Amino acid sequence: MIKVKGMTRVFGVGDAAVEALRGVTINIPEGDFVAIMGPSGSGKSTFLSILGCLERPSSGEYYLDGRDVNSLEDDELADLRNQRLGFVFQSFNLLPRHDILRNVEMPLVYAGVPRGERRERAEKMLTQVGLGQRLKHKPAELSGGEQQRVAIARALANNPLVVFADEPTGNLDTKSSNEIMEIFQKLHQDDRTIVLVTHEPEVAHYAKRILYFRDGEIVREEVNDELR
Amino acid sequence: MNFADLIQIVWDNLKAHRMRAVLTTLGIAIGIAGVIAVVAIGQGGEAVIMSELESMGSSRYFEVGPNYMKGETADSKTFSLQDHVLIKELSPAVEKLAPVTMGPMVDVRLPNSKKKPLMSSLYGTTPDLIAGLNLSMESGRFLTDADVTAHARVAVIDAGLAEEYFPNEDPLGKKLFVQDNPVTVVGVLQKAPSSIMSAFQVRSVYAPITFAQEMLNTRVINSLCGVAVSEDALPQATSDCIKILEKRHPGGSYMGTTMDEQLDMVGNVTSVLTLIIGAVAGIALLVGGVGVMNIMLVAVSERTREIGLLKALGARRRDILLQFLGEAVALCLLGGMVGMLLGIGGAFAVALAAHWPPLISFWTVLLALGFSVVVGVFFGLYPASRAASLSPADALRHL
Numbered sequence A: 001m002i003k004v005k006g007m008t009r010v011f012g013v014g015d016a017a018v019e020a021l022r023g024v025t026i027n028i029p030e031g032d033f034v035a036i037m038g039p040s041g042s043g044k045s046t047f048l049s050i051l052g053c054l055e056r057p058s059s060g061e062y063y064l065d066g067r068d069v070n071s072l073e074d075d076e077l078a079d080l081r082n083q084r085l086g087f088v089f090q091s092f093n094l095l096p097r098h099d100i101l102r103n104v105e106m107p108l109v110y111a112g113v114p115r116g117e118r119r120e121r122a123e124k125m126l127t128q129v130g131l132g133q134r135l136k137h138k139p140a141e142l143s144g145g146e147q148q149r150v151a152i153a154r155a156l157a158n159n160p161l162v163v164f165a166d167e168p169t170g171n172l173d174t175k176s177s178n179e180i181m182e183i184f185q186k187l188h189q190d191d192r193t194i195v196l197v198t199h200e201p202e203v204a205h206y207a208k209r210i211l212y213f214r215d216g217e218i219v220r221e222e223v224n225d226e227l228r
Numbered sequence B: 001m002n003f004a005d006l007i008q009i010v011w012d013n014l015k016a017h018r019m020r021a022v023l024t025t026l027g028i029a030i031g032i033a034g035v036i037a038v039v040a041i042g043q044g045g046e047a048v049i050m051s052e053l054e055s056m057g058s059s060r061y062f063e064v065g066p067n068y069m070k071g072e073t074a075d076s077k078t079f080s081l082q083d084h085v086l087i088k089e090l091s092p093a094v095e096k097l098a099p100v101t102m103g104p105m106v107d108v109r110l111p112n113s114k115k116k117p118l119m120s121s122l123y124g125t126t127p128d129l130i131a132g133l134n135l136s137m138e139s140g141r142f143l144t145d146a147d148v149t150a151h152a153r154v155a156v157i158d159a160g161l162a163e164e165y166f167p168n169e170d171p172l173g174k175k176l177f178v179q180d181n182p183v184t185v186v187g188v189l190q191k192a193p194s195s196i197m198s199a200f201q202v203r204s205v206y207a208p209i210t211f212a213q214e215m216l217n218t219r220v221i222n223s224l225c226g227v228a229v230s231e232d233a234l235p236q237a238t239s240d241c242i243k244i245l246e247k248r249h250p251g252g253s254y255m256g257t258t259m260d261e262q263l264d265m266v267g268n269v270t271s272v273l274t275l276i277i278g279a280v281a282g283i284a285l286l287v288g289g290v291g292v293m294n295i296m297l298v299a300v301s302e303r304t305r306e307i308g309l310l311k312a313l314g315a316r317r318r319d320i321l322l323q324f325l326g327e328a329v330a331l332c333l334l335g336g337m338v339g340m341l342l343g344i345g346g347a348f349a350v351a352l353a354a355h356w357p358p359l360i361s362f363w364t365v366l367l368a369l370g371f372s373v374v375v376g377v378f379f380g381l382y383p384a385s386r387a388a389s390l391s392p393a394d395a396l397r398h399l
């Protein structure tokens, strides 16, 4: 599913250059549930952002679902994100002016799904995360945990191959964190590929594999035997 | 993303900043209102002046006089009393032609009256002049060839004089004193249909040219006034006149003017005025456009994270571009429509006050609306393309 070889990412030039990634190599097969841990500034977000085709690596190979991502044009990357990838962010990133139904519909708008079908699918996704009764609410009227559930519904709206989540529980209390992680666990049981960044061991514990980052490199890998 | 979705996104975004949208729109509205009102008022005014001028004479009317551009003035040698006869025989383009001797300020009074004499213009001429005046007779007759040969002491007066001196009686056959010469009124001209220009119209007396020259004690003919066989024949008619005159009066230099040229001149003046005021309105529109650009740039930097998010969700460059361009165009179009209503209202108000037709052309309105869209696209393009070319990760990192 995901094949990365010798991936680097350098920000800035000359003396100011920062090497956020220093040659990362990893394979993530379909249906895997990977947690990325490591100290702050170790390159976790940068790695996730490149895997999610939100930015390009400075060098190295990246194959996603058999396609050479480096060779794709910006618009092709946009379509790839739209059709194959889903994102969940620490700060939810919902559109404050639209109700949550519309928020979940957004990826389908760009996919060109007709109005009726779009609405139906968005409603279904929101019902699955337990927000079927709140379709017309604005994000600000919801709790943090509920907002993150909306974000997950949105990430799943286009039925993506991979879901990327950058510290999805970073802004949530323990109870909401557990709720969110249970949703991720269910996704994993449905064979969805998940890559998740976190610095909380309890959260990482839900994953099948844990990658440890330090200074832009993977320093350790751990397979989680006792799946909950 | 289809059009309906685009419209909805644009609408939702504008609704989120109502006050800002209204204020931004105002600049455009003022510009568009200015353009529409100015053009409508200008066209209305021009139409009024044109119709005034047209009512003053036939569209086939022309005049030939000494070439004052070269400093020539009329003296007793400039024209002779036979010129018009000969020209009419020689030129197929000239239908009517009359010599005119002008007395710009003559006393006209009733016999045995203590009333102050009225100042009038005296025109000594021949029967053909009536064709050029574009007026018919209210009563009586115009001058005849017999009057001219006989130096007949008769006169035709305009409606203004008739009203002044003979308010309650038939002027025909009555006596008037022109420069202390007793003359008999044989005809009254119809009132000119003009409204605005009548205020400036000097009262006029028309007399046989032979008799008029005696009254004014002059042999000078000031100009030849005529009518061409058709509007197309006007250049031919004037150039024929000039050629023949130059042959008959060696050393003289002549020039012709036509009604067309006079209308053109008015048209030029009003279109220059329209252009100037239009340019001011255009500048207002430009300022409004810069306001739109400013607001769009603010929107782009406020919504940078949102742009990153939309790109993460699969928005292409084009989708973002269209969304922001759509907002700019919507602002301008909204302004354009408000401005259109204001402009049309203003034009109607002015037309009502000035008693002239409110000439709001469909094309002006269309042009103004089209222009507001162009302003939107032009001033929206830069902010929109800035928004569209952000990399998703950079945009998402933005605080």
Ligand SMILES: Nc1ncnc2c1ncn2[C@@H]1O[C@H](COP(=O)(O)OP(=O)(O)O)[C@@H](O)[C@H]1O
Pocket: A011, A012, A018, A019, A020, A038, A039, A040, A041, A042, A043, A044, A045, A046, A047, B397
């Ligand atoms: N846009 C950027 N410009 C410059 N440096 C950056 C940028 N993004 C990240 N970095 C640097 O790259 C390194 C890795 O950052 P990041 O991937 O965000 O780490 P993490 O998510 O593990 O905390 C850090 O040193 C950070 O300062």
Ligand SMILES: [Mg+2]
Pocket: A044, A045, A046
């Ligand atoms: Mg991070």
